[in-house]
Amino acid sequence: MTLAADPPRPVAAAGPRPVRSLLTARVLVPPLIALIAALGYGLLGVQQWRSLDAPSWDLGIFTQLAKDYGTFSAPIVPIKGDGANLLGDHFHPILVLLAPVWWVWPSGAALLWTQALLLGGSAIPLARLAIDRLGTLPGTLVGLAYALSWGLQAAAAVQFHEIAFGVPLLALSLTALLRGRVRAAALWGGALVLVKEDLGLTVLMLGLVIAWRSHTEERSRAEGRHWGLGLAAWGLAWFVLSTFVILPLLNVAGRYDYTGNLGSVFDVFTPASKWQVVLMLLALAGMVGLRSPLLVLVLPTLAWRFTGTVEFYWDWTWHYSAILMPVMIAALLDALGDRRTGRAGDWTGTSAARPGAVVRGLAIGVSLAVTATLGGALPLVDVLRPSAWQESPRLPAAERALDALPEGTVVASDITLLARAVPDHDVQWVHGPNQRVPQCVLVDEQAFSWSGAPPSDVAAWAHEQYGSTYSVTSDDGGFVVACRS
Template identity: 30%
Template structure:
């Protein structure tokens, strides 16, 4: 005889609550996965000596100074670019938000703590993306389809190639910009304008140019709020429209020079003019030439194609994309070819903007369809999201973290680490760019550059080109000069040479003291990896 057990019917509210709980678990899993992958990418690069003094080492020195309640000074930055010893990074880029990373040094005194901080900040954007999707698409599709959309966009954001490339490059202030942009958009969409303004303020404290994006968002918010009859939103948008650009102007014209920097320090836009005012006049009077400059050489056009094509051009249907224009313009009009590539951290600045714009476009499209059609489209969108995610993982090379061979060091790298270990604590060192982060915690380290600095110890590699040298031969020439000037070899293996100054009176021909050197615009060599 068969016995049947009757289960009580599941109430609709309970089913919805269970679905939301499963969604939260999936979102949390994506966030944890984003943190883990980004961190492993950075740790793998650090282990293989592929993260350099520019930029991990200089940020380590600066934020370590914050942890001691000092100004963010970096010997790597100030020496290489000819600044006086008291120069702080606030005179380079206005990024006081970096002080928020200082407490992590009280827990782990190591440059790799910054890789952890950046990974946590990237992962923090995942739940914000989930909230954005719910706000934009929640009324257009059913709970099940919405859950798929949430998961899809969380994967697209959290596994985006832009975040993985930034992780490969080490640590930068972009770590704070990514979640702050998302928080700005999400809080404004929720009409929590006080918190949105707080996020905008932190963005202005992340980098001096981000106030321009804040201002553009203010204009978008004010216009939309005015049309919707939302007076509070219109006031908040108007405030951001004015305060964002003013914050950028104040940082560039007042604060950076006051901290020992130069407002023209990073002006590298010769095709537009010698200053911002000349560039503006050129853009207005010569639009066709401006368009030509933005698209040639072809690497610039490919960059734009990749930037928008990787999200199926969905951002182009949202006004939020206007917030990315200043950041993209800085890259395509730059004289620096590194800015035209997707391989560095620059793309991570615009990634949250374009993801939010894609979500907004998806929500608008879904609201224009019938509920059943929107639900079917949501499932297709989730499938496309999975494809985009897989593409990002493959194109960025992040899958290398699962290969044991990519965690192993070769004999040349081991020789370099042996040389690092023979340098005493507390001494002054000129070091190969990609070995400098190994010394920032316990020595006064600067990168070995084109000008000798008469340091107590010098660590160089004669086998491979290192930034900022034009080739390996230039490093061999430096070795001969140092030995001829009275430096003695303390260790040598597989082309890695550690030298010690024989006496304090040794002066290398052509050497300079701190405060006299090159300016950033004079750096013409690309930054190359050690391994």
């Protein structure tokens, strides 16, 4: 299949009014879609912050990393363990870009808005390409299908993760490729190796697709082969280097921490939730995306997820599918072809007739429907619910508990206030492997990380845990602070 590049834009012979209308749409509509998505994801983060919702420790971890980068320090994150360099956990040097964010707004809430802007902004290149290829209305619908897709919503709901930087990079790379801009596609795609170690394999696949395109398309054949094979080698080299050299070198245990999470290849087909994810992905691509070679880009991510032994990997409700959203929409656009040429590509290396209007309409409808049919399960629905905007009645007590912690001290906290405590304290997780004796312990008796069994006497628990004498200095609203005497 060829990935049909965009031809020159329509000229005046097509009529000045339609041309002006299209140009206006492609300039105004994509930023508007991005703004809607960014506001939605950002407001979802505000709701979580106000309601003390902490689905995982990730926000605390990345807040600590941003604090380190903001003070020109290595990303040593005690929440992961004593002396834990987060670059030895996953390879994400691109997160140094969070330093300016920290300078402006030193808070975990800033990371939530940063992710919202990255996810929302990634819709601009894809929506613009969709309008160019399909026309204003169908292109807008495809842009919305992407910007509000279930994978992006799931990522926003579980708060900040480094994958947020990879989503716009892949969107820019794939749109450049579909426009025939091979060099831009390779440069944007090559930067993915700085986001996470496994994305080196995605870059490898992208390079192979570009090289394949050079074989099936006369135009720019030498350039495509050069950039494609070079990009494939770049991705493979960084995967090997980051996974087997850099990560073990910077890891406190001298190993790659996630090798043990991989199971047998014979388990890849079960349970059924894995097939649900596959069907949801194909539906986002309107099913016709099966015609596009871009689909091979999902294979590395699905391979490690479906051979993994961690149940979170298999479902759609975490951040693991976010990086696949640009791929599926790009595959949809590739398969639907270009209205200006009436052609689309196929796997044979010859240009095929563009699908008819009925097929195009059905494909776009399916792409929209896969997200819409999830209904109330989607996180963004909460932004529209007035009841979800009520501030947690425990928030004042949480703020008083934080105020009870002496500034700059080592604090062991559970999940609820982990990220909030980072800006003013040296924070570690109460359930972590740390050997340091904290000055204070912060416990939320309702935190899920206690599995329903918080310590009945926090001071006694801290004494048993750390071998020092503690006394309770604050006990309010289920938040207990115990500090060393």
